[in-house]
Amino acid sequence: MSESTISRRAFLRAISDSAQHSLVVLTLPSIALAAQQAQAAQNNGRAFGTLSQDEAAELEAIAARILPSDETPGAREAGVIYFMDNVLGEERGEALPAVRKGLSDLQAVANARFGNSILGNLSDANLDTLLGEIEESSFFATVRYLTIAGMFAAPVHGGNQDEIGWRLIGFEDTHAWAPPYGHYDAEYMERGE
Amino acid sequence: MAQAEYSPSEEVDFVIVGSGAAGGIVARELSMAGLSVVVLEQGPHLQLSDYTHDEWDVNQNEELVWGPRKGHPQTFRKYEHETAQVQDRAVLTYAHNVGGSSHHFSGNFWRFRPIDFMERSVIGEIPGTNFVDWPITYDELEPYYTKVDWEIGMSGLQGPWDPPRSRDYPLPPMPVKASGVLLERAAKQLGWTAYPEPHAILSQAFNGRAGCIHCGFCLGYGCEVGAKSSSATAMMPQALESGNCELRTMCTVARVETTANGRVSEVVYWDEAGVLHSQKAKATVLCANGAETPRLLFLSESSRFPDGLANGSGMVGKNLMFNGSTSTAGMFEHPVNAHKSVPTTRVIHDFYSIDQSHGFYGGGGIDERHLSNGLPMSFAMRGSRFSGASWGSEFKNQLAREFTHSCAFNGHSTSLPLSSNNVTLDPVVRDMWGRPALRTTYMNHPDDLATMQFFVDRAEELMEAVGATNITSSFASDGQTGGAHLLGTCRMGDDPESSVVDRYNRAHEVPNLFMVDGSSLVTGGRGQPTMTIMALAFRAADHMIQAARRGEI
Numbered sequence: 157m158s159e160s161t162i163s164r165r166a167f168l169r170a171i172s173d174s175a176q177h178s179l180v181v182l183t184l185p186s187i188a189l190a191a192q193q194a195q196a197a198q199n200n201g202r203a204f205g206t207l208s209q210d211e212a213a214e215l216e217a218i219a220a221r222i223l224p225s226d227e228t229p230g231a232r233e234a235g236v237i238y239f240m241d242n243v244l245g246e247e248r249g250e251a252l253p254a255v256r257k258g259l260s261d262l263q264a265v266a267n268a269r270f271g272n273s274i275l276g277n278l279s280d281a282n283l284d285t286l287l288g289e290i291e292e293s294s295f296f297a298t299v300r301y302l303t304i305a306g307m308f309a310a311p312v313h314g315g316n317q318d319e320i321g322w323r324l325i326g327f328e329d330t331h332a333w334a335p336p337y338g339h340y341d342a343e344y345m346e347r348g349e
Numbered sequence: 350m351a352q353a354e355y356s357p358s359e360e361v362d363f364v365i366v367g368s369g370a371a372g373g374i375v376a377r378e379l380s381m382a383g384l385s386v387v388v389l390e391q392g393p394h395l396q397l398s399d400y401t402h403d404e405w406d407v408n409q410n411e412e413l414v415w416g417p418r419k420g421h422p423q424t425f426r427k428y429e430h431e432t433a434q435v436q437d438r439a440v441l442t443y444a445h446n447v448g449g450s451s452h453h454f455s456g457n458f459w460r461f462r463p464i465d466f467m468e469r470s471v472i473g474e475i476p477g478t479n480f481v482d483w484p485i486t487y488d489e490l491e492p493y494y495t496k497v498d499w500e501i502g503m504s505g506l507q508g509p510w511d512p513p514r515s516r517d518y519p520l521p522p523m524p525v526k527a528s529g530v531l532l533e534r535a536a537k538q539l540g541w542t543a544y545p546e547p548h549a550i551l552s553q554a555f556n557g558r559a560g561c562i563h564c565g566f567c568l569g570y571g572c573e574v575g576a577k578s579s580s581a582t583a584m585m586p587q588a589l590e591s592g593n594c595e596l597r598t599m600c601t602v603a604r605v606e607t608t609a610n611g612r613v614s615e616v617v618y619w620d621e622a623g624v625l626h627s628q629k630a631k632a633t634v635l636c637a638n639g640a641e642t643p644r645l646l647f648l649s650e651s652s653r654f655p656d657g658l659a660n661g662s663g664m665v666g667k668n669l670m671f672n673g674s675t676s677t678a679g680m681f682e683h684p685v686n687a688h689k690s691v692p693t694t695r696v697i698h699d700f701y702s703i704d705q706s707h708g709f710y711g712g713g714g715i716d717e718r719h720l721s722n723g724l725p726m727s728f729a730m731r732g733s734r735f736s737g738a739s740w741g742s743e744f745k746n747q748l749a750r751e752f753t754h755s756c757a758f759n760g761h762s763t764s765l766p767l768s769s770n771n772v773t774l775d776p777v778v779r780d781m782w783g784r785p786a787l788r789t790t791y792m793n794h795p796d797d798l799a800t801m802q803f804f805v806d807r808a809e810e811l812m813e814a815v816g817a818t819n820i821t822s823s824f825a826s827d828g829q830t831g832g833a834h835l836l837g838t839c840r841m842g843d844d845p846e847s848s849v850v851d852r853y854n855r856a857h858e859v860p861n862l863f864m865v866d867g868s869s870l871v872t873g874g875r876g877q878p879t880m881t882i883m884a885l886a887f888r889a890a891d892h893m894i895q896a897a898r899r900g901e902i
Binding site for chain 1: 683741
């Protein structure tokens with residue numbers, strides 16, 4: 157891992173902390189890009205236990221359209237694919253054959269439609285078109301389920317790395333709170349309503 | 350003192366099946382009165398350090414609520430002429446652990462009001478239903494509600510509209526949340542009253558237990574500081590300390606044996622390794638909940654009780670009531686953060702009884718909640734509540750705002766008791782023990798649905814009054830398909846022809862068998878039944894102790 161990669165990761169963490177755990181405020185594309193590069197570097201080389209490298213890359217391409225990386229990090233940066241790899245080998249092992257079948261079916265459609273069977277090589281627009289057409293399928297429902305679960309499950313399960321999913325929506329893994337919790341109760345206390 | 354140890358062949362005074370909201374109380378009361386007690390619990394005895402906030406394990410992998418993934422499939426159908434189908438998730442949901450569902454409930458404890466016990470007399474017959482008065486009144490139960498307040502641990506503030514109480518709450522109410530402020534402001538606009546929600550959660554340290562730390566993981570989770578007043582936290586430690594109570598966990602009851610003279614003699618169960626045992630007892634108390642208690646009675650059929658033990662009335666399993674439930678969501682300009690602290694802090698009870706002029710029977714309350722009980726994964730799974738997007742950039746960006754800037758005003762309401770809403774044994778599907786699966790048949794009475802629509806309408810008015818945008822409502826307008834409130838399936842009554850247990854929770858037909866849990870409820874109240882289950886448990890235990898001392902068990 158290169159020196160510059162480490163410094164980007166440190167930068168990402170520092171930015172995140174200063175943003176008070178909310179990545180919503182990270183609207184500068186350059187910061188999102190840094191986050192993506194840092195995460196990609198972090199994940200690079202991690203072995204998969206259940207999926208092949210090719211399967212993982214293809215499922216990650218779909219996950220990245222369900223929770224895209226745009227102004228804020230998405231499924232890719234959260235390492236959702238590592239969650240999928242874990243649970244498709246364990247708690248959701250029963251879904252693995254259908255996921256593999258659905259993936260190869262979709263690749264066949266991609267090949268017929270766009271002359272390229274690698275989903276990761278398609279443009280975002282083309283992949284979105286294909287996914288839009290199978291929105292009602294059980295394959296899409298399963299991949300969507302796993303993507304969202306991986307984005308928001310506790311990081312110990314492999315996804316939601318650096319709590320990216322939680323911070324995206326303003327959830328903090330804090331075990332104790334004290335009032336006020338939000339804007340309106342703060343106002344209420346202040347005014348003595 | 351260490352917990353007691355009894356041999357299965359030794360006849361104890363009482364064997365109790367289930368250690369939940371009712372079972373924990375009955376165990377504590379009987380054992381502290383000096384009676385020998387064995388508690389059989391099908392789940393584990395989790396300790397505070399075992400409790401997590403892990404949504405994947407708890408919500409998606411049925412860590413507490415065992416369903417098909419854990420070898421406990423359930424089937425569902427709306428109508429009796431249909432074939433019930435196995436569902437992906439548990440239909441009747443309850444936690445499998447010491448403390449039962451009081452382990453994972455959110456502790457919203459509304460006392461029933463005097464009207465709940467005598468409503469049939471007040472409003473008259475509702476044709477096609479089993480709507481009747483209770484055999485007991487509010488006044489008879491009041492001392493036991495107060496016992497719940499003080500023995501279990503309650504936080505609240507008595508309002509002038511509340512039913513009378515003989516003693517104040519032990520602890521002040523929980524601090525108001527932003528969502529509670531919004532509900533209170535909305536109610537003021539409309540001339541209604543929002544007042545502090547009563548909780549079976551400690552707002553301050555009490556009885557050697559810690560106060561709430563407002564972590565937000567009440568509903569569906571165990572409380573890691575023990576502030577939630579579950580049976581596991583508030584009752585079982587004292588039962589075990591008494592030296593008269595033995596708790597056997599991971600024990601699943603197969604059937605209850607009866608003798609030729611129609612008395613219960615022993616309870617047959619599998620231990621964790623699948624070895625069958627049989628515990629002899631002078632009397633048996635089923636506290637297995639409104640789903641498992643009727644199932645066990647059906648499984649305990651015999652030549653003397655061909656339709657199920659203690660089921661001469663035919664009422665076992667019938668009159669299942671879930672309570673109605675609605676949700677009206679709205680977006681707000683500033684952060685609400687309803688995922689923090691207890692689920693709700695304000696409740697409106699202006700519509701406890703909806704005026705009869707509306708043309709239907711019903712009533713309930715409205716409180717304020719986070720849209721997904723504060724759970725990030727569950728929140729995202731259902732897609733954007735407001736834009737409808739379920740994947741893609743719009744979806745992601747909607748989530749980022751909606752999680753913190755929205756809340757829901759939820760209705761909790763009445764369910765009418767019907768013979769056609771019931772728990773029975775599935776004729777085909779079996780669980781991991783080979784027992785017939787729970788089969789639920791449920792379709793709401795039209796008045797239940799009209800009541801839910803009424804609460805949606807009121808909640809939308811409230812949202813508008815407080816300036817919410819993107820107001821959207823949802824409820825099971827074509828009938829509820831499952832529930833966590835499992836009520837009515839062994840109803841209490843004076844008439845053995847139309848009820849299963851008497852006014853002291855004793856089976857009409859079996860003198861040494863008691864059923865104490867949600868199944869005893871004659872009507873379901875307005876949406877928060879557990880306090881009444883607990884009050885009935887304290888009351889029933891009192892009578893069991895007296896009966897035991899008179900040699901009448």
